[in-house]
Amino acid sequence: MAQSATLLVRDLPQAEYFGALVEIIKAVAKINTDTEISLKERVKTLVYVDDKANNIHRQLCQDYLQSKGGSKGYLPTILAYWHELSSAYQICLRLYKSHPNAVPDDEIRIITTRGLHHQMRLIAWNSLRYLKPEGSAWQNGFRFYSQAEESGFARHPVKLYLNSPEEFSCEQLLIQAGMLFLAQTDNMLHREIVAVDQLLMMLSQGIPLDKQPPVEEPIFVYNLSMPEPPQAMLRGMAGKWHRYWSAYVITSRLADLMFDLDRRIPPALAAMDGNLEREEWAILCEKLAIRWSTDGGKSLRKSERSLHASNALVNIGFERVAYQVKVQDVQEHDSERASDWRINDISATGMGLTFIGKAVEQLAIGRVILVKAENHPLLLGVIRRILRQSNGTKVGIEILGQSPVGVSLLDPERPESPPSTAIYITQPNSRKGQRCFLMPKALTQPDKQLVLAAQGKSYQIRLKTPQHEYEDCSHSDFDTLSKVD
Template identity: 25%
Template sequence: MAESPPVVTAASDHPLADPAGLRLALTAVAGVNPFKAVDALAGWLESLADSRSWRVDTLFGVLCALEDAARAPLAKLTRDYLWAPNLSRGEERRLASLNSDVWGLLVSRYEACLLRLESGHLEPGMGTLAAHLPVLVARLLHAQGALMRWSRYRYGPIAGDAWRRLGWAYGIAEREGVAAREVRLGPDATGVTSPVAEYLRVLILATSAPDGLRPLEIDLADRLVVHFLPHFHFSRESGADSVYWVDLALPEPPTRLAQEPLPAGSLRFFSPGNVLAAVQALIAQVELGHLPAQCDLDGRVTSALLLPVLQHLVVHWAPVPPLRGQQRHRVHARMAAVVGWESCCQVFSGASEAQVDKAASWVVEDISLGGCGASVVGREETLRVGTLVGLLPEEGSAWLLGVIRRYGRESDTVANVGVQTLSRHVQPVSLRAQGGERYGVVVAAVGLWLRDASRGNEARFVMRPGTFAADMPLETVIQGARVVLAPAALEESGSGYEIGRYRAHRAA
């Protein structure tokens, strides 16, 4: 991070305390490279670490101005993180760190303002800040929500203290009767929000199984939460339709209402209301290729990207939680694991002892016919939802192919993964376009035939991205016979791979 402006103890000595100085600082970051703009704004926020000598209303005004200036460059860097196809791990960490730093600083500075307001000490500016309490709490909760989303993009843990701090801030707004007061977060805000809307937004995303979504899908899910927010019910009392509860005073996330919690004045309850009907209606619209104009979606979002997220939300917003397809059994065993398309191709093409020795060692904690749950120790930067993995049981001789469907980090070096088994009988094959010269494809592509996941004359293959084309039949050789593969469906596009389904018949 660039060198920060000096921290000073007297507000009158701080460059931002003077309106002209603030305007100069904001002008300096307008229109510049987003990295430089965010870095500079982070520096200014750091310089406000000791702001006790500031009038609290002046401090709040400066914080709002800095956040408003940071919003556009932060959004640009977030889009770069979510959409760029070939970011290096270093670039990913840099983008995540810069965004998290700014939102974390805003949370800390807004909390400092709220703490001064709550102290009860009479000082200049308190009356003005009290009049802006709905905006202060809404901005604080918005910043905390953004910080938590960045932890989710990286599949990191959410500290329990974050939930307590959220509940504390929201509880103040509720106590003062301004929780539902509509406000705008800055002059360029496209809509209104409120303290309760910002709080409920964070709660709903947390209960939407974000550990089963890819980073871009987490972002889409959050945008859909905002869109569907009016359909949810939030209350101090548990009702017949209540599905989740949260305690404002506890450092714990929202929990499904399996049984009534012990009574407490800090308990709050929420339910999906009539949101499922609204989501199903939107799914029907998206299936026809119509994207909702009223949703705040990136212009690059397609029906193919949005539909799986909507279907995911339908499952996890239902009053009855999703049931496991197969019974899971507790175990404690080790598996060798390789990650990614290239490594999986190598092991299924005949792994050497050296390759097996280099494989990571995962501890499997539960297993079923459909997959397993495992603990991963070490800094494995390539893991995320949708990643292809090859697994070899400790006492086994055959690799199985799977894909990560759930991922969450307990710490920087310990993660929990849920793996869906794609196939226990995988055969590498060579795929060519039928009449390759005519299609301009003459080089064979490697495919992994999922033998036990193919039915009748249909065969499923894991391939490099871009191999499947609805108008391009492929051909391969299976058990010495030439086979023509007519495209049926592209079933999935993952991280560095895709799964295609074909109708197979012997070549004439």
């Protein structure tokens, strides 16, 4: 079995790297169930297979994150690679405890660090899918870290692969994943989560993970005996399994970057794969500074919410919502099933819902959402937070206003084109006291003149600069130039 896996990766067909990786994962899964392979041969084979397949896997991840054509179906394979190899390295460590002299120390260091890396990558990619990591994911990571600590190399940086430019210690990998979790990524865009993940690889270098709480705050803590994520240290959090770190150095490094961002994108950020503009980096860094503060930014909710339990009819996506408000007919058969959506709480500016349906791919940060609740006018909002859990997906929305109206937009320069639909909320119905006008991104050009038609009347309007870009539309304002007969 080990020999066939070795032969499989020796001459990998680069042009067919997706199919090749699927076969490699199957081979590793078979090794994991084969009890006849010796520890020495098992370690040698797995390290070799991981070495050879790493470039292919990295390319797959890159293609997926950049949404390259045909990459949508890569996700299960990407995750399976980390999962099977993490399981394989875990088996090696269990066997090593019974045969401590069968494998050299440097190989144990490699498989432990790689195993922890793969396990922490699974947790990081949960963030990308707005999934709450299962407790077992943290527990498996703690097993690798405990092995590194027992063997005395938890702080020693290791080059994971021969062609890797970076070195990581087990300590850094655990802190990096913990800080990513503490960044509260459930209301970040995909590209922001990718940016934070990369940023933390740099910010978390050289931060010690100690058995005693450090002096400088904010202090965060893992309990290695519990299958739980890290949390801010509270009184009474002590014991031999607790590991503490101060985020003071991380937040200081972040502050330096924020200072630089006043003038330019620092070279360290420019070198990353993320495609954020300077202003976007500045907003993201400010967000992180708040979330990594002592209170974790928990005091920043704009309005207190009150509990409100009822079912709701929901439509998602600008085009679908625009059509519904234009025809003024939000019926159950046109919406997601009412039994799929439940309102949990509501405030003057936001709402918390739970979605228990299966079509989670429709949910995206920044996407427009229309909610019809019992004894309440139609509410228009935008999705700001997503957290997938075993009992349903929590969705937090910012309310833009109530009783939206569907309007038609005609482009005088293209009279043959069919009219586009936009969504309008009058000033009294808007949550911010300013009229809200959502329209297709393709039409959003400053000073562009259009004809707005609503309720039997038409007006010549001139667009202003867009105020916000949402995931599937733009929020603009306009000047009314004249009434059109």
